[in-house]
Amino acid sequence: MHTLNVDLGARSYPIHIGAGLIDCAERIAPHLRTRKAAIVTNEVVGPLYLERLCTGLARAGIEAIPIILPDGETHKEWQTLNTIFDALLRGRCERSTTLIALGGGVVGDIAGFAAACYQRGMPFIQVPTTLLAQVDSSVGGKTAINHPQGKNMIGAFYQPRLVLADTATLATLPEREFSAGLAEVIKYGLIRDTGFFDWLEQNIDALRTLDAGALAWAIERSCRNKAEIVAADETEQGERALLNLGHTFGHAIETGLGYGQWLHGEAVAAGTMMAAELSRRLGWIGDGEIARIERLLKRAGLPTQGPALGAPRYLELMAYDKKVEAGKLRFVLLRGIGQAVMTGDVEMGDVSAAIEARCQ
């Protein structure tokens, strides 16, 4: 097991990474304030891992209240959030009761937001079971639900007390979801870690065949990058926004097609190519970099072209992006592999051209 720390002063917390951690309730127990925990999961992950988690907790004398959500991004909304609140009240959960999120990014985002709001905030633990959640969404305290007009539009910055990433759970992850997680792994290489990008070019096949050593290393390096950025800029006043490489375009794809059509990581991959193409048009990177990025994403099993919504529709959807400031869109772009920057100084004609160049 490897342990990293997210350094946020009094709200610092550990990330444990290792195979079989889901059975190690003794890692969770010290973080609980009472002998009761609510576990939010979904109808796909629940049958696989809920019993094992509950068994361990019971052994530690902790009563677990399971809350099973429907599966999928379409359910990341008010109604599902309310079913969590209803279940917490029914189970007599108090503001000192801990809520555990067991699942992927959708479960973590909505359960985290529920924890942030229930009785104005209850303790919260992340047990991510997808690659995307283990390398990205479970770390850093971003929680949210979607609004019909904008992805992650309603939410809170609310940090967990612990992240417990069991790498063995990735064995049950559908290949498409695993690839989607790789989009966020590759992102760290692109925005700030050239060495990691080089390593990924050497090891992407090993990752896709779930080589345990490669997997553990990639997850740890991703979490280390994420933890450093979050510690430096918890509420995204600056540097943290770089983590949104490909996300402005990607959110437009997700919202435009309707939530759940493309996986988040797939939309981010296509969005990353759009951001790279826009960077190329500004003369910041060349054809060589474009080719390397595209090749790695393809080898990861990811799309490198977005759906054909038309550039005007993309721009319309992007106007609701959270990075808009004074009516102006801001973009995370690349000055090289491993060097992302934020800029608002972009001609809309170039943005449209970049989108068109990267649409099916």
Added chain:
Amino acid sequence: MHTLNVDLGARSYPIHIGAGLIDCAERIAPHLRTRKAAIVTNEVVGPLYLERLCTGLARAGIEAIPIILPDGETHKEWQTLNTIFDALLRGRCERSTTLIALGGGVVGDIAGFAAACYQRGMPFIQVPTTLLAQVDSSVGGKTAINHPQGKNMIGAFYQPRLVLADTATLATLPEREFSAGLAEVIKYGLIRDTGFFDWLEQNIDALRTLDAGALAWAIERSCRNKAEIVAADETEQGERALLNLGHTFGHAIETGLGYGQWLHGEAVAAGTMMAAELSRRLGWIGDGEIARIERLLKRAGLPTQGPALGAPRYLELMAYDKKVEAGKLRFVLLRGIGQAVMTGDVEMGDVSAAIEARCQ
């Protein structure tokens, strides 16, 4: 104008108190990060004060987006919250746009929670127009909506950037609402400020006739008490819970009758008598104190008996209280006038008896 400060380090903010402040947009403008503000108000307060506030903002070059909610505690719920989000998106509000709450406690609570959640948090300003909001709910960052099973069950601690309390707005406040606000004013005297309680006994009639000097003094002293407590214990880990004197019983009244039947302050007044009666049964205060408290509440135009829900129903409703810990109800009780304490060490028989003694 008097100015107090809520001392919360980097998140400190001023409370300005004075007559006519609603016309002083120059007090608001320096706190805005952009030239746009959304104003959340309701259909009763809007016609009275919205235009004046907007005129001042326009003079300062600030575009205002009004969002008018229906009036009343019954609307402090999801659906209304969503209408705020819809309007913010329609108005292209960004996460740097400021949301201004113009109204009483319900408007402030729901608008504050909307600000806490929209794009994971937008800046927020309180312009309270009721006595209750000016002396209590606008200060300290408690925001929430109700759940059918519990008052203020879903919410956030989210501090405003500024509180602007225009005492002249109280001239348009219905007498019943003014009395409801006095319940919270009297509360400060009871929990920690004996001198203020004595002063209130001398000046309650002057307050009810809206004597400007008495009013300004009572609001300032109330806010000073609140600001001190919030600065010492922002998220209610300890001392802040004392502000809930009468609220455990009071919330049961509000939830039990259905939101909006009794005003919050009325329920708190009856709840305060129940807490006082329970304190008397524990031998902590005597008949003399009970009589003084009851007399002052009555002179303030407040009820001193709760509705006849029956003690079992009260206990059932109170079981969802946010102060419940390890399944045990905790109570804010009185060791004297000006000396509240929190205790979980109470026999349920005594609680039932105190409720019965103070029911209609």
